[in-house]
Amino acid sequence: MVSADMQLTVNTSGQILGFNVPEDVYMRDFAADFCEWIDGTVIKMSPVHYKHNFIIQYLIPLFNAYLELRPIGKLHQQPFVMRYEFEQDGKTKRRNREPDMQLILNDNLDNLTPTYMDGAADIVIEVVSPESAPRDYGEKFHEYEQAAVPEYWIIDPIKEECRFYRLTAKKAYLLQEVDTTYTTAQLPDFVLHIPTLWQDPLPGTISIAKTVQAMLAT
Numbered sequence: 001m002v003s004a005d006m007q008l009t010v011n012t013s014g015q016i017l018g019f020n021v022p023e024d025v026y027m028r029d030f031a032a033d034f035c036e037w038i039d040g041t042v043i044k045m046s047p048v049h050y051k052h053n054f055i056i057q058y059l060i061p062l063f064n065a066y067l068e069l070r071p072i073g074k075l076h077q078q079p080f081v082m083r084y085e086f087e088q089d090g091k092t093k094r095r096n097r098e099p100d101m102q103l104i105l106n107d108n109l110d111n112l113t114p115t116y117m118d119g120a121a122d123i124v125i126e127v128v129s130p131e132s133a134p135r136d137y138g139e140k141f142h143e144y145e146q147a148a149v150p151e152y153w154i155i156d157p158i159k160e161e162c163r164f165y166r167l168t169a170k171k172a173y174l175l176q177e178v179d180t181t182y183t184t185a186q187l188p189d190f191v192l193h194i195p196t197l198w199q200d201p202l203p204g205t206i207s208i209a210k211t212v213q214a215m216l217a218t
Contacts, residue, residue, distance in 0.1 A: 014044050021040055021042045031098070057202070061209070063075045072187070078101075102121035123153065125153040151165065152165045152173065162178065
């Protein structure tokens with residue numbers, strides 16, 4: 001542990017690895033090991049629920065196939081860092097979070113570095129595990145809203161529920177009404193079929209590729 005001469009001032013879960021850690025030290029020594037940096041505090045994320053992994057393993061080839069056919073951006077997944085700031089109680093708060101997934105569109109690629117996204121990704125996705133629920137629904141919701149992430153998706157396999165938030169002109173998140181599918185203007189012709197996320201087993205790579213081809217052929 002680096003230093004412990006201050007109290008943690010955020011509510012979070014996971015193992016605290018150090019206080020007062022410089023950002024460059026975090027990026028060098030901790031970022032690749034599924035850790036997040038919160039105003040100098042380094043936190044090791046707790047193990048995820050197995051359903052979390054299955055959904056991530058489904059979404060990665062789904063988005064990659066879409067972006068191969070529609071090259072409008074890039075996909076990064078944890079442990080890739082998204083670095084941002086926001087104002088709270090008159091103070092600037094600094095974060096290096098590692099979203100489960102982040103989609104960065106072509107117009108935003110100037111802010112993408114080899115090791116982190118410098119600012120808000122266009123779409124941030126968190127897949128909920130029991131330990132991450134307070135963070136995904138609470139801390140990260142507030143932070144992503146304040147950091148002006150245009151869309152925040154919360155996929156909860158425990159509740160079998162998805163929440164899709166879009167940032168309004170007033171810089172507040174608005175929950176989108178959905179039924180069985182979700183679409184967004186940021187991903188033209190992309191359709192997320194929500195009930196598929198709760199299947200066991202989830203579709204494999206070949207099935208996913210066929211789904212995306214059919215999706216974009218319409």
